[in-house]
Amino acid sequence: MNAILLFIEWITGFLLFSAKKLLRRKTGDVKNPGRVSVIIPARNEEHSLPHLLDSLKNQTLKPYEIIVVDDGSEDKTSEIAKKYGAMVVRNEKVEKGWTGKSWAVWRGFLKSSGDILVFLDADVRLKPEAIEELIYLRGKTNGVISVFPYHYTERLYEKFSILFNFLGALTFTSPFERVLKKGGMCGAVLICTRDDYVKIGGHSSVRAEIVEDMALGRMFEEEGTPVETYLGYRLVSFRMYPDGYMSLVEGFTKNTAKGALSISLPTLSLLIFWFSGLLSTGIVFFLNLLRGTLELNHYAIFYFLYTLQLLSLGRFIGNFGFILPVFHIFPSVFFLSIFLNSIYRYYIRGIVSWKDRAISIRGWGK
Known part of the structure; x- marks a missing residue:
């Protein structure tokens, strides 16, 4: 890239x-x-x-x-x-x-x-x-x-x-x-x-x-x-x-896909644009790390810059610590998997769940 x-x-x-x-x-x-x-x-x-x-x-x-x-x-x-x-x-x-x-x-x-x-x-x-x-x-x-x-x-x-x-x-x-x-x-x-x-x-x-x-x-x-x-x-x-972990998965699965489509197209496009850079630098950096072929190229530089961005802006948003911003490939893959599951649950299965309640996309509490 x-x-x-x-x-x-x-x-x-x-x-x-x-x-x-x-x-x-x-x-x-x-x-x-x-x-x-x-x-x-x-x-x-x-x-x-x-x-x-x-x-x-x-x-x-x-x-x-x-x-x-x-x-x-x-x-x-x-x-x-x-x-x-x-x-x-x-x-x-x-x-x-x-x-x-x-x-x-x-x-x-x-x-x-x-x-x-x-x-x-x-x-x-x-x-x-x-x-x-x-x-x-x-x-x-x-x-x-x-x-x-x-x-x-x-x-x-x-x-x-x-x-x-x-x-x-x-x-x-x-x-x-x-x-x-x-x-x-x-x-x-x-x-x-x-x-x-x-x-x-x-x-x-x-x-x-x-x-x-x-x-x-x-x-x-x-x-x-x-x-x-x-x-x-x-x-x-x-x-x-x-x-617990499952409540986190359930909560974000319920909201992520529908929430993404509720915002303006320019904002959504730029968020996807930003995330694609985060994900690509993470994948390339991690694969090079596994192969033992790390070198100072533009992927490594921007991996470091994304880390600094998550640390600098993240402090205004929550106390997420140091480890996950540094190894941001892991929360990136986690986010992507939840987002894809949210799309599946919302638009294909037509039902999501929260706190022991099944919620149909028509919104009828069960």
């Missing part, structure tokens, strides 16, 4: 990334925000939920109410929520025609009374000033704010999510998503006014969508409500898959 082409593929990563989208610290004060309702869908989240509820207790801007929707949990999710004083809504059965998360979020909304709605996944963790900062940004843009959280990892298998998070971050910071108003939005953290949410029909309008956050973002944009997505960096984090 031509060295010039490799350079263009590599530099694409820097062109898509925007440091302006990093949440750093509180930038302004919020005056009279109204009542803030926090809505948390939770299914078997007894280990994650205490981290979130502890962080909500310590917010500089206190929520008016915290609603936890127990989405058919078989653990102590409800008991933990009650212990923290949250309102608990039990969601034993998913209505036909709905996906589980959208149904749970909608049930929580129906019980809420706040002027500002804050939707949080149960694995999210917040710094004390996070909600105040996000509500300030929402008021500044007069639209919808979502956050792609910093990915906190502990075990090695979790760190294999580096490329899913890296490519996700580049998607949300891509200038094309903003210019083309695709409504790219991360549902892990979402802040909007009650009026804006009701105007588009809320999650009831995307009830059958597997990747409901991207669909919801498009609806906001179509209704004239701007959507801005930030990277959580120092204020908002999550630990996505603490329950």
Whole structure:
């Protein structure tokens, strides 16, 4: 592969990334925000939920109410929520025609009374000033704010999510998503006014969508409500898959293929372009290493440059360590295998699964 082409593929990563989208610290004060309702869908989240509820207790801007929707949990999710004083809504059965998360979020909304709605996944963790900062940004843009959280990892298998998070971050910071108003939005953290949410029909309008956050973002944009997505960096984090390797595989299989086709063509093309350079340099470098024929050619140089890029930009996205960015051929092959499986499950088998639920592509919870 031509060295010039490799350079263009590599530099694409820097062109898509925007440091302006990093949440750093509180930038302004919020005056009279109204009542803030926090809505948390939770299914078997007894280990994650205490981290979130502890962080909500310590917010500089206190929520008016915290609603936890127990989405058919078989653990102590409800008991933990009650212990923290949250309102608990039990969601034993998913209505036909709905996906589980959208149904749970909608049930929580129906019980809420706040002027500002804050939707949080149960694995999210917040710094004390996070909600105040996000509500300030929402008021500044007069639209919808979502956050792609910093990915906190502990075990090695979790760190294999580096490329899913890296490519996700580049998607949300891509200038094309903003210019083309695709409504790219991360549902892990979402802040909007009650009026804006009701105007588009809320999650009831995307009830059958597997990747409901991207669909919801498009609806906001179509209704004239701007959507801005930030990277959580120092204020908002999550630990996505603490329950084991298979939960990670299942989660990314559910979302990757559909999510890729929900973004703009220019962004998707550039992401593929960037990844092809990463994969090709990794394959050539690794094969030469096995053959004992390593030499300082343009593949070796760009293998090193891709490593530096993953280390330099990756620190804003998650704590993925040093080993996997250096040996990036392994997370590259892992990402590609999950992506191809996601395409197969979504477009050929027509069914995906998540947390012991089979979800047909029509979105009917089973």
